[in-house]
Amino acid sequence: MPELPEVETTKAGIAPHIQDQKIRKLDVRQAKLRWPIPADLAGLVKNQTVLAVRRRAKYLLIDIGSASTATKSETLKGTIIIHLGMSGSLRVIEGKVPPPEKHEHFDICLSNNITLRFTDPRRFGACMWQAAGEDSNLLDHLGPEPLSPEFDENYLFIKSRKRTSAVKTFIMDQKIVVGVGNIYASESLFLSGINPKKAAGKVSKAKYALLTHAIKEVLAKAIADGGTTLKDFVGSDGKPGYFAQQLRVYGRAGESCITCDTPIKQITQGQRSTFYCPKCQK
DNA sequence: CACTAATCCTGGACGC
DNA sequence: TGCGTCCAGGATTAGT
Numbered sequence: 030m031p032e033l034p035e036v037e038t039t040k041a042g043i044a045p046h047i048q049d050q051k052i053r054k055l056d057v058r059q060a061k062l063r064w065p066i067p068a069d070l071a072g073l074v075k076n077q078t079v080l081a082v083r084r085r086a087k088y089l090l091i092d093i094g095s096a097s098t099a100t101k102s103e104t105l106k107g108t109i110i111i112h113l114g115m116s117g118s119l120r121v122i123e124g125k126v127p128p129p130e131k132h133e134h135f136d137i138c139l140s141n142n143i144t145l146r147f148t149d150p151r152r153f154g155a156c157m158w159q160a161a162g163e164d165s166n167l168l169d170h171l172g173p174e175p176l177s178p179e180f181d182e183n184y185l186f187i188k189s190r191k192r193t194s195a196v197k198t199f200i201m202d203q204k205i206v207v208g209v210g211n212i213y214a215s216e217s218l219f220l221s222g223i224n225p226k227k228a229a230g231k232v233s234k235a236k237y238a239l240l241t242h243a244i245k246e247v248l249a250k251a252i253a254d255g256g257t258t259l260k261d262f263v264g265s266d267g268k269p270g271y272f273a274q275q276l277r278v279y280g281r282a283g284e285s286c287i288t289c290d291t292p293i294k295q296i297t298q299g300q301r302s303t304f305y306c307p308k309c310q311k
Numbered sequence: 312c313a314c315t316a317a318t319c320c321t322g323g324a325c326g327c
Numbered sequence: 328t329g330c331g332t333c334c335a336g337g338a339t340t341a342g343t
Contacts, residue, residue, distance in 0.1 A: 032337095063319070063338085087337075115336045116321080132321090151320045153337065166339095194314060203338065211336065300316075301336075 031113035033175070033208030034251035036087045039119055043145060044082040046121050051078050051140040052093065059134035063114060063155040066135065070109075070158050077106055079139070086171050086207030088112050089119070094161070107160040109137075110167060114153030120146045172206045175244050180206055182238035189229040189237070196232050197225035198299045200244070209244060212279045213251070215304045217243040219278045224310040225303045226296070250275075278304040 031039070052074050060066040067073075077093040080103050084090065094106040111119070122144040126136065129146070135156060137145040147156065159165040173180045188205055189196075199205060201214050209217070218225050221239035223232060232240075254275075277287055282295035286306040296303050 112337080114320090114338095149320095150322065151336085153320065192313080198314090201337090299314095302334095 031087065031115070031117060032210035032213055032251075033084075033087055034248055034254075036084055036089055036113060036208075037252045038255050039113070040082055040084045040089055043119055043121055046123075046141075046143045047079045047091070047137075047139055047145065048082060049079060049096070050143065051076060053138045053140055056136040056138065057134070058129060059152070062134065062149065062152050063112065064157065066156045067158050070156070073107065073158060074109060074137075080105060085168055086174075086203060087210075088167065105161045107158055107163075110155070110157040110159055110165070111147070112155040112157075114149055114151060114155065116151040117147065117149035117154035120148065122146055170204060172202070172204050175206050175208050175241075175248055180241060180245075182234050182241050185237040185241060186232075186234045189232060192229040194229055195225060195298055196223060196227050196229045196240075197303055199229035200240070201299070201301075206244075208248070211301050212276065213244070213247055215279045216277060217247050219305060219310060220247065222310055224307075225298060225305050227311075278306065280304065 053076075055071040055074050057066050057071060060068070074093055078096045079091060080094050080096060081092040082090070083092065089111040091109040091111070092105055092107075093109065094104045096103045113119070124142055126138075126144045126146070129136070130148075132150040132152075133146055133148045134152070135147050137147075139145070147154070157167060159168065173184070185200075185206075189199060192199060197214050197218060200209050200217075201211065215225065217240060220243035221236065223236050223240060278293050281293045282304060283292050285291065286293055286309060289306065289308050291306055291308040293304055294307050296305075
């Protein structure tokens with residue numbers, strides 16, 4: 030399941046292939062994703078140049094517009110917003126494109142004969158549009174990036190005061206901090222020795238220091254390793270990432286804790302599975 | 312405002 | 328073998 034590291038991996042995989050290229054066409058075969066792909070999107074992006082490829086939270090952002098090499102000026106028309114959902118991936122195809130299969134919902138065809146093909150069996154992904162200068166309800170209310178300096182123990186401590194909800198639910202709230210999905214939430218709470226059920230407002234600043242460091246470390250490590258592979262994530266070049274084998278608690282219910290041998294517990298929080306060690310995490 | 316539950320979707324695992 | 332049932336999950340939306 031694509032979490033932040035997988036999106037970062039995808040960004041790194043596709044950016045060199047599409048940067049500065051002109052979009053020949055957007056070919057939409059299945060518009061019904063998380064939200065419908067806007068009907069006018071194909072027309073909006075046609076013949077526009079890819080100015081930049083960015084990531085915000087788990088959104089992949091492709092800035093497009095016009096670029097003049099003579100005056101070295103760029104004019105941003107807008108941004109294609111892509112979310113991989115739970116089972117989505119983008120694949121880089123060079124040259125001749127094979128016929129689309131069942132869950133391959135759209136292609137972005139570029140002038141250098143590269144095609145970006147979006148696949149998403151569960152269709153929780155999205156492809157949206159933000160016109161330059163306009164508000165985006167997807168991007169405008171997000172919390173800070175977990176890998177940015179402003180995400181630290183002071184930030185989490187202040188934001189969490191008087192919060193009664195569980196710390197695990199708290200760090201998965203995109204308004205608090207983006208990109209910490211279910212897997213990495215369990216992993217970073219284990220690494221920092223915090224019980225996922227503890228109320229966010231009752232966690233000490235010292236513990237939040239451990240937690241912010243753990244979140245940064247686990248995400249950075251996963252990015253370095255090319256993203257976690259669980260079930261159906263495939264990187265942009267079709268190769269899987271290698272982080273799954275390093276998970277310490279996620280998916281290990283009943284197995285013994287790597288540090289104290291106590292069986293790992295699985296519980297449900299906010300309709301999501303949480304894995305933790307009842308002895309190591311207080 | 313804080314928090315919870317429902318919702319979208321389909322492949323895979325499991326029980327009978 | 329095949330059918331039904333349940334589960335996984337991100338992030339928004341509606342409801343309390």
